[in-house]
Amino acid sequence: MTGRLLRSRGARKFRRNRLAMAALGVILLYFATAVFLFFGGVSMEATKERVAPKHTPGFFQTPDLDQRLAFAMHFISEVDSATRLASRRDQHPHDILVEKALAERRPARLEPQRYDELLDEAFGILEEELDLVDNIADHPELEPRVERVEEIAAAFFPMPTGWEGRAYWSRTFLGSDAAGQSISIRAIYSIKVAFQIGLITSVISVLFGSLLGAAAAFFGGWVDHAITWVFSTLSSIPYLVLLSVLIVVFFGTIFDDPERPFLSLVPIYVAFCSTFWIGPCRVIRGETMKIKELEYVQAATAIGFGRVYILLKHVIPNTAHLMFINFSLLFIGAIKSEVILSFLGLGVKGQASWGIMIRDAKDEVASYFFWQIGAATFLMFVLVLAFNIFTDALQDAFDPRHVD
Amino acid sequence: MALMEVRNLVKRFPVRGGVLNRVIGHVHAVSDVSFDVHKGETLGVVGESGCGKSTLGKMLIRLIEPTSGTIRYEGKDITTLDHVELMPFRRTMQIIFQDPYSSLNPRLTVRSLLREAIAFHRIVPRAEMDEYITNLIRKVGLRADAADKFPHEFSGGQRQRIGIARALATRPEFIVADEPVSALDVSIQAQVLNLLMDLKDEFGLTLVFISHDLKVIQHFCDRVMVMYLGRAVEMMPCLDLDEQARHPYSKALLGANPIDDPSDRRPLTILQGDVPSPFNVPKGCPFTGRCPEVIDRCREEMPPAVSHSDGHLVACWVASEGVAECQRGA
Numbered sequence A: 001m002t003g004r005l006l007r008s009r010g011a012r013k014f015r016r017n018r019l020a021m022a023a024l025g026v027i028l029l030y031f032a033t034a035v036f037l038f039f040g041g042v043s044m045e046a047t048k049e050r051v052a053p054k055h056t057p058g059f060f061q062t063p064d065l066d067q068r069l070a071f072a073m074h075f076i077s078e079v080d081s082a083t084r085l086a087s088r089r090d091q092h093p094h095d096i097l098v099e100k101a102l103a104e105r106r107p108a109r110l111e112p113q114r115y116d117e118l119l120d121e122a123f124g125i126l127e128e129e130l131d132l133v134d135n136i137a138d139h140p141e142l143e144p145r146v147e148r149v150e151e152i153a154a155a156f157f158p159m160p161t162g163w164e165g166r167a168y169w170s171r172t173f174l175g176s177d178a179a180g181q182s183i184s185i186r187a188i189y190s191i192k193v194a195f196q197i198g199l200i201t202s203v204i205s206v207l208f209g210s211l212l213g214a215a216a217a218f219f220g221g222w223v224d225h226a227i228t229w230v231f232s233t234l235s236s237i238p239y240l241v242l243l244s245v246l247i248v249v250f251f252g253t254i255f256d257d258p259e260r261p262f263l264s265l266v267p268i269y270v271a272f273c274s275t276f277w278i279g280p281c282r283v284i285r286g287e288t289m290k291i292k293e294l295e296y297v298q299a300a301t302a303i304g305f306g307r308v309y310i311l312l313k314h315v316i317p318n319t320a321h322l323m324f325i326n327f328s329l330l331f332i333g334a335i336k337s338e339v340i341l342s343f344l345g346l347g348v349k350g351q352a353s354w355g356i357m358i359r360d361a362k363d364e365v366a367s368y369f370f371w372q373i374g375a376a377t378f379l380m381f382v383l384v385l386a387f388n389i390f391t392d393a394l395q396d397a398f399d400p401r402h403v404d
Numbered sequence B: 001m002a003l004m005e006v007r008n009l010v011k012r013f014p015v016r017g018g019v020l021n022r023v024i025g026h027v028h029a030v031s032d033v034s035f036d037v038h039k040g041e042t043l044g045v046v047g048e049s050g051c052g053k054s055t056l057g058k059m060l061i062r063l064i065e066p067t068s069g070t071i072r073y074e075g076k077d078i079t080t081l082d083h084v085e086l087m088p089f090r091r092t093m094q095i096i097f098q099d100p101y102s103s104l105n106p107r108l109t110v111r112s113l114l115r116e117a118i119a120f121h122r123i124v125p126r127a128e129m130d131e132y133i134t135n136l137i138r139k140v141g142l143r144a145d146a147a148d149k150f151p152h153e154f155s156g157g158q159r160q161r162i163g164i165a166r167a168l169a170t171r172p173e174f175i176v177a178d179e180p181v182s183a184l185d186v187s188i189q190a191q192v193l194n195l196l197m198d199l200k201d202e203f204g205l206t207l208v209f210i211s212h213d214l215k216v217i218q219h220f221c222d223r224v225m226v227m228y229l230g231r232a233v234e235m236m237p238c239l240d241l242d243e244q245a246r247h248p249y250s251k252a253l254l255g256a257n258p259i260d261d262p263s264d265r266r267p268l269t270i271l272q273g274d275v276p277s278p279f280n281v282p283k284g285c286p287f288t289g290r291c292p293e294v295i296d297r298c299r300e301e302m303p304p305a306v307s308h309s310d311g312h313l314v315a316c317w318v319a320s321e322g323v324a325e326c327q328r329g330a
Helices: A002-007 A009-016 A018-038 A044-048 A065-089 A093-100 A112-130 A140-156 A162-172 A183-219 A221-234 A239-250 A263-276 A278-291 A295-303 A307-344 A354-366 A371-398 B053-060 B083-092 B110-120 B126-139 B144-148 B156-169 B186-203 B214-220 B238-244 B248-255 B296-300
Strands: B004-017 B022-037 B042-046 B068-073 B093-096 B174-178 B206-211 B223-228 B231-237 B306-309 B312-314
Touching: A009 A018, A009 A371, A018 A183, A018 A371, A044 A183, A065 A093, A065 A112, A065 A140, A112 A140, A162 A183, A183 A221, A183 A263, A183 A278, A183 A307, A183 A354, A183 A371, A221 A278, A239 A263, A239 A307, A263 A278, A263 A307, A278 A307, A295 A307, A295 B093, A295 B110, A295 B156, A307 A354, A307 A371, A354 A371, B004 B053, B022 B053, B022 B068, B022 B231, B042 B053, B042 B214, B053 B093, B053 B174, B053 B206, B083 B093, B093 B156, B110 B126, B110 B144, B110 B156, B126 B144, B126 B156, B156 B186, B186 B214, B206 B214, B214 B238, B223 B238, B223 B248, B231 B238, B231 B248, B238 B248
Parallel strands: B042 B206, B042 B223, B093 B174, B174 B206
Antiparallel strands: B004 B022, B004 B068, B223 B231, B231 B312, B306 B312
């Protein structure tokens, strides 16, 4: 079956379409990432870990002096409170500071008196030279002083080097969000959530919808009436309403527990599957109406095969091209819906999702902080675009009416 | 005894319409057709498009359920059998379709579509399957390596041969050939017809050969039944067709047949008017609107089938005038 498909005329036509092949490459890359993430490539804890002071900008923008000072001060004030606590408890400040490590950026172990020296110097600069200035960003001549404060901060929390440095860079190159969490990690991790929802809902919807659609058209009579009635009734309910109802139904059960990220998606699966199957059902029903009149179906009847056998062996396999196209349409539809729902707060809970990132980024955009919304929309945009190109090419390649 | 006896066969398709989708009338596809098919013969059924000949052919093997009438196969009425009881007849009665493109499932190789039928009826043991399939494919004039190809890899004529192989796979005795060569080029038509003739002799088949082409029927069949608007209007041996045809419609059909001899000129009767809609069949003989010899009686009463000579039945008031005993034919 697979081999046949790859050798078919449609597949050859698809392979000649370079744009489509590029889109397929992008999709496969995403898919590989999703698989990697699914098998624990990045743990969920990593998406919640603090990796930098809040709102650290990404690699595109150099922070102004004001911001640089604020980021340096983040580390200095951590050290300040740690040394106070340490002297009261008679501990080495390092023992308290290890708790404050930001991923690979860990505190250096200094002589206890060295902490005080450096802190004194830092506060000296701050209080005597910088405190009187209104807006440090307007005073480039003060840059050497800010740099000195940064050096002190780096003395307390040195930048990791080597492999650790690269790992740290990969966490911070897109900056951090309001909770100091890595935007790059969260954006990438969202691929897994998106694919999980996209794949599960589209596979179930297409299989279920196609089977019902084919059965409706093939058997006709009351089967057709019943199935048509169900999908016309269901399609009048917007899935947003359905999902809200389901969330109420599942409220307080194990499907409402942010600690169980997989189960907490079940309301979304149920809502999506119960509305998404209608599309493939309609399409396959129409196609089956056409196929069941064809002579090879009559030939199968003349041989004496049962109706169910004919449906499964002779009718449904000939609707496979439509199932593929519907699958890729629904896949992208499910991902987009998931993002919208998460944005509204009805969707994913307890784990990263592009929708949640965009929601979190609402207020940041006003202060020129674009990394969060940028990363989430970019990854989603590329995936949706690749899938749209892919679907178009599939349609062109496998639709028998498109003959070149 | 006849292999198949068809009596008063009727097929009406309901037409639905209106807001409530109620039955508002019927299309009379086949009306009161009776005939016999003798063992080993080829019965041609000829008529223009929409005259019900395909519906008739499909009813004979129960692909379409008749509205009324009986079909007896070897004395057994097959119109009332259910799916299970019909199984042995499904094996013995097969069909060859008109369109070689839509008659083969594009997703099955030749081998799998033949094996499906053979295994279903347990024609040969599993071990002999491959050999049986290879033989079958050779018999219909294809190379053995065709077995593992898909239908789209063949030409129309080759596909029709595959369709014939499928019909033969269950070792049938009775085959309905529903315009098997109409969709093929003339050069291929002759090949497929000759193949059918050879296979008929080899397997001892009985054929009902449906066609709209009198030339093909004359070449191929023993007897011919002419149909017009769902009714059998004339039935006679093929050999006499040119000289003995009595029904005005049969004569018009023969007249429309091109003759490959320029010196042989006959008066040409070109029919006027259109075939009446099968949805709204006129009273009396359906041919009245176009018949050059129409008399008043034709418009009132459907003429009965009258035996003109042995095996020659005509349903026409004018043609049957003077035939001494107006006995109702079978």
